[in-house]
Amino acid sequence: MPAYRRFVSTLRSLFRKTALDSELDRELQSHVEMLTEEKVSAGMTKTEARRAALLELGGMAQVKEEVRARRLGATLDTWLQDIRYAFRTLRNNLGFTVVALLILSLGIGATTSLFSTIHSVLLRGVPFEQPERLVIGQKTIEGRASWVSRVDYYDFHELNQSFEQLAAMTDFTVQRTVTGGPRPELVQVGYVTWNVFPALRVLPVAGRGFTRDDEVDGANQFVVISYGYWQSRFGGATQAIGSTLPLDGVPRTVIGVLPPDFRFLIDADAWSLVDRNGPFDLRRDSHSHIVIGRLKPGVTFAQAQQEVSTIARGLADEYPVTNTGKGMRLTRMQSFMVRSVRTSLLLLLATSVLVLIVACANVAGLMLARSEQRRTEMAMRAALGAARKRLVRQLLTESVILTVTAGMLGVGLAYAMQGVSAQLLPTGELGIERPAINALALGFALFVAVTTGLLIGVIPALRGTNLQPGQQLRSGKHATIGMRSARLRSGLVVLQVATTVVLLIGSGLLIRSFAELSSVELGFDDHNLITGQLQIQGTTYPTPEEQRQFYSSLLQEVETIPGVVSATLSSKLPIRARWQDWPVYPVDEPPATDLEAPMAMVRWVSPGYFRTMGIPLTGGRDFSVTDVDGAAYVTILSERAVQRVFLDEDPIGQAVRIGWDERNYYVIGVAADARINTLDGAPDAAAYMSTTQVGATRLQIAVRTTIDPAQLVSPIEDLLQRKDPHAVFSWPATMESVVDDELAGPRIITVSLSLFSGLALLLAAIGLYGVLAYHVGQRINEFGIRLAMGASAANLLGMVLRRGLLLVAIGLLVGIAAAYPGTLLIRQLLFETQTLDIASYVAAAVFLGFVGAVACLLPAWRATRVDVVEVLRIE
Amino acid sequence: MAAGKADLLRGTLDMLILKTLTLQPMHGLGISRRIEQVTEGAFTVKPGSLFPALQRLEQEGWIKGAWGESENNRRAKYYQLTKAGRRRLGEEKKNWTQVVLAITRVLEAT
Numbered sequence: 001m002p003a004y005r006r007f008v009s010t011l012r013s014l015f016r017k018t019a020l021d022s023e024l025d026r027e028l029q030s031h032v033e034m035l036t037e038e039k040v041s042a043g044m045t046k047t048e049a050r051r052a053a054l055l056e057l058g059g060m061a062q063v064k065e066e067v068r069a070r071r072l073g074a075t076l077d078t079w080l081q082d083i084r085y086a087f088r089t090l091r092n093n094l095g096f097t098v099v100a101l102l103i104l105s106l107g108i109g110a111t112t113s114l115f116s117t118i119h120s121v122l123l124r125g126v127p128f129e130q131p132e133r134l135v136i137g138q139k140t141i142e143g144r145a146s147w148v149s150r151v152d153y154y155d156f157h158e159l160n161q162s163f164e165q166l167a168a169m170t171d172f173t174v175q176r177t178v179t180g181g182p183r184p185e186l187v188q189v190g191y192v193t194w195n196v197f198p199a200l201r202v203l204p205v206a207g208r209g210f211t212r213d214d215e216v217d218g219a220n221q222f223v224v225i226s227y228g229y230w231q232s233r234f235g236g237a238t239q240a241i242g243s244t245l246p247l248d249g250v251p252r253t254v255i256g257v258l259p260p261d262f263r264f265l266i267d268a269d270a271w272s273l274v275d276r277n278g279p280f281d282l283r284r285d286s287h288s289h290i291v292i293g294r295l296k297p298g299v300t301f302a303q304a305q306q307e308v309s310t311i312a313r314g315l316a317d318e319y320p321v322t323n324t325g326k327g328m329r330l331t332r333m334q335s336f337m338v339r340s341v342r343t344s345l346l347l348l349l350a351t352s353v354l355v356l357i358v359a360c361a362n363v364a365g366l367m368l369a370r371s372e373q374r375r376t377e378m379a380m381r382a383a384l385g386a387a388r389k390r391l392v393r394q395l396l397t398e399s400v401i402l403t404v405t406a407g408m409l410g411v412g413l414a415y416a417m418q419g420v421s422a423q424l425l426p427t428g429e430l431g432i433e434r435p436a437i438n439a440l441a442l443g444f445a446l447f448v449a450v451t452t453g454l455l456i457g458v459i460p461a462l463r464g465t466n467l468q469p470g471q472q473l474r475s476g477k478h479a480t481i482g483m484r485s486a487r488l489r490s491g492l493v494v495l496q497v498a499t500t501v502v503l504l505i506g507s508g509l510l511i512r513s514f515a516e517l518s519s520v521e522l523g524f525d526d527h528n529l530i531t532g533q534l535q536i537q538g539t540t541y542p543t544p545e546e547q548r549q550f551y552s553s554l555l556q557e558v559e560t561i562p563g564v565v566s567a568t569l570s571s572k573l574p575i576r577a578r579w580q581d582w583p584v585y586p587v588d589e590p591p592a593t594d595l596e597a598p599m600a601m602v603r604w605v606s607p608g609y610f611r612t613m614g615i616p617l618t619g620g621r622d623f624s625v626t627d628v629d630g631a632a633y634v635t636i637l638s639e640r641a642v643q644r645v646f647l648d649e650d651p652i653g654q655a656v657r658i659g660w661d662e663r664n665y666y667v668i669g670v671a672a673d674a675r676i677n678t679l680d681g682a683p684d685a686a687a688y689m690s691t692t693q694v695g696a697t698r699l700q701i702a703v704r705t706t707i708d709p710a711q712l713v714s715p716i717e718d719l720l721q722r723k724d725p726h727a728v729f730s731w732p733a734t735m736e737s738v739v740d741d742e743l744a745g746p747r748i749i750t751v752s753l754s755l756f757s758g759l760a761l762l763l764a765a766i767g768l769y770g771v772l773a774y775h776v777g778q779r780i781n782e783f784g785i786r787l788a789m790g791a792s793a794a795n796l797l798g799m800v801l802r803r804g805l806l807l808v809a810i811g812l813l814v815g816i817a818a819a820y821p822g823t824l825l826i827r828q829l830l831f832e833t834q835t836l837d838i839a840s841y842v843a844a845a846v847f848l849g850f851v852g853a854v855a856c857l858l859p860a861w862r863a864t865r866v867d868v869v870e871v872l873r874i875e
Numbered sequence: 876m877a878a879g880k881a882d883l884l885r886g887t888l889d890m891l892i893l894k895t896l897t898l899q900p901m902h903g904l905g906i907s908r909r910i911e912q913v914t915e916g917a918f919t920v921k922p923g924s925l926f927p928a929l930q931r932l933e934q935e936g937w938i939k940g941a942w943g944e945s946e947n948n949r950r951a952k953y954y955q956l957t958k959a960g961r962r963r964l965g966e967e968k969k970n971w972t973q974v975v976l977a978i979t980r981v982l983e984a985t
Contacts, residue, residue, distance in 0.1 A: 024926075026952075027903065028922075028926070030902070030945075030949055031903050031904055031951075034902070034947075034949060035904060058922060062923065063922050063923050066923055067926050067927045069927075
């Protein structure tokens with residue numbers, strides 16, 4: 001029979017059930033009448049005939065039932081019946097339903113929300129063509145992955161056979177000033193080899209991209225601009241192509257515009273070619289690039305890795321001084337983009353799954369209790385002929401309806417939280433562009449809902465229907481409550497407590513770690529400090545002398561602004577700007593290779609920097625205005641640098657070489673260690689040099705204030721505007737906010753995990769309360785008798801509490817045992833906190849014990865309030 | 876096994892009903908009386924199996940029911956063989972012959 005007919009028949013039997021039934025009625029009626037007539041003709045009396053006819057039919061109702069069961073869609077009909085019945089029972093137990101829905105929807109909602117985030121962040125492809133063939137290459141030294149030298153890159157580029165394109169770019173931007181507009185503005189410039197965009201298969205929306213010839217010509221004269229910058233500076237006009245864009249006074253020609261959705265590693269306004277003449281990595285031991293490769297079709301990732309390793313070994317043989325021990329590590333682009341957030345997101349997903357487990361155990365406990373109460377109902381239905389299979393199906397239908405409804409509420413919740421979670425959760429460099437809740441997330445939620453429904457329903461359903469109707473009905477309300485059921489519910493509580501302990505310990509560790517991180521000794525004073533980026537034009541101040549004069553007079557004028565204590569300059573202020581670690585070594589002890597030289601972060605600072613920043617000088621003197629260009633070049637080392645370079649000998653007066661500068665620098669002072677690079681790393685060794693001995697157009701300014709530092713932004717801007725309208729003061733931020741931004745990521749993880757743990761704790765407490773309350777309810781008669789026999793209220797309280805606390809204790813032990821392997825997973829998120837941190841374990845145990853005790857107390861107290869007379873009368 | 880027996884009977888009943896209806900449209904009682912007559916009482920078709928079978932055959936599209944007048948001016952549901960039903964009967968007959976042949980061979984094998 002054609003499928004459509006079957007379908008139509010099925011629909012007909014579903015929706016025209018009453019019509020079909022009444023037709024069947026009439027048919028059977030006429031059948032009986034005809035039979036009767038037949039029998040009357042055979043000589044029976046009318047009454048006899050009718051009786052005989054009905055007998056022959058063998059029960060009108062039975063025949064009808066047979067026919068109905070034979071109809072197509074009969075199964076579906078039974079389902080609908082089950083569903084209607086389930087809704088009715090759930091509605092009749094509104095209290096249970098609401099509590100269960102609340103618990104489950106929180107669990108499912110949290111899991112779905114995280115799943116969708118993880119799906120959009122971790123699983124979403126890189127937004128380029130054939131992303132599976134894109135890889136990122138990084139240099140490795142002793143297993144540590146880092147930037148690649150451009151000079152090395154060219155060798156990899158020439159020698160490899162595996163890549164369709166092997167390109168390189170800086171994964172940072174350089175700020176350049178663009179003049180010629182109404183106001184000079186700072187733009188972010190990224191540096192790429194010509195084939196970065198072809199490797200990514202990104203085509204310009206206007207103009208053209210770079211070509212190999214642009215690079216070979218060597219003239220660094222073209223720029224490709226971002227869509228956003230095209231709009232903001234050129235209003236999206238096509239005349240932009242071919243027009244001139246002066247970068248730091250050097251004219252560049254705009255040749256193309258990238259697509260609006262192009263986003264890759266850095267937010268650059270303009271892209272310039274890094275060519276063989278610069279501006280970065282003129283040597284093999286200077287590393288500023290990351291390598292982007294597109295594998296040739298048919299070349300596997302492993303083959304490509306093998307080839308680049310071979311090339312790296314070849315380079316090491318050829319250039320032992322710079323390349324010994326240097327490797328090249330390939331990473332699939334997808335994993336590279338999410339490397340920083342993967343652990344956090346997976347941790348959160350695992351957490352939400354644990355919360356879901358607690359929620360499931362909780363509701364399973366509720367359902368189990370309810371199925372005990374419904375044994376009489378089930379026995380009645382069994383006695384009336386319902387098969388056990390049918391009863392189990394009925395109960396499972398109920399639990400699945402419960403969880404699917406909860407799932408819908410949960411998705412609603414996740415949807416409502418979507419905006420919040422997109423902001424709260426770490427999203428990595430790919431970001432989230434689309435709404436996070438998509439069909440897949442919905443499918444996931446449905447899957448979770450149905451699975452949990454079956455999971456929490458199956459045991460109560462099997463236990464609740466495993467009965468002898470006769471016995472059950474005879475014993476009436478005081479049905480024997482299986483000890484096994486009580487044990488099962490206790491087991492569920494233990495599961496909840498144990499899971500909660502794991503979560504509590506995990507959040508305890510993260511909270512400790514966060515506390516460590518936020519109370520880290522900065523080594524400088526971040527209060528009342530406003531910072532910003534300064535840029536002057538090389539065209540206005542062509543000589544270093546003019547540049548120095550501008551900056552020193554600027555500092556003097558800033559210091560006259562009311563509320564300002566002092567002002568200082570630095571090439572890179574702490575935390576705000578990073579890296580630039582150079583080799584530093586005593587002049588008379590040059591290292592065999594640069595790799596063996598002690599490294600230190602180099603910073604150029606103005607005299608008074610240490611005082612303004614609050615970094616103590618522990619020896620020697622500060623830079624002074626008399627340390628001019630041409631005089632002896634001077635440096636101040638941090639204590640750690642002294643340790644590394646001079647092995648703690650007195651460094652004052654010693655001469656050192658810094659980086660690749662051919663000059664000697666004489667150590668004039670020692671500064672205390674400070675976290676000038678990152679918050680979570682140890683204080684780095686630092687070598688400070690004086691801005692009075694070099695020229696610079698771009699410096700960062702830090703101003704120490706007596707008033708709210710944010711109030712000084714506009715006075716400084718005004719001052720600069722008056723002094724030089726072409727100078728730019730940008731990205732002002734208080735040092736406190738700079739430090740605080742660093743804490744945002746860890747804070748989110750800590751807060752989320754704490755929230756989840758709190759939720760689990762609440763659920764576990766409810767579960768514990770439920771089991772004990774039920775327990776007390778079952779033993780209420782016994783308690784009454786005990787009271788009547790002279791037991792004190794304290795005795796009873798103790799009895800109940802003991803039972804509850806026993807469950808808590810078992811759960812605690814199991815949880816603590818499970819927590820240790822669990823915490824190993826978050827080890828890499830921890831900052832200066834041991835995974836076996838005793839305080840976190842103890843705190844979790846105490847906290848949970850306390851909440852557990854409170855949850856036990858109420859049922860225990862009720863046990864002591866039993867009305868003896870009432871109980872005895874019932875007995 | 877009980878299920879196997881029921882299936883065989885049901886299958887046979889379907890064929891008998893379809894065959895009976897090749898003569899003319901009939902109502903349920905007519906069909907069962909006709910089968911009784913032809914088999915000389917070897918098969919009696921109980922309403923408990925007749926009506927579910929009719930229901931199924933109608934849903935499969937092999938027969939079609941319509942209300943009509945009986946010999947004694949009673950309203951009764953008359954079933955009529957459809958084209959598909961006729962084809963189905965042919966297949967069933969062929970099947971049956973094969974089964975009978977096969978069984979006979981087994982029984983007569985020495």
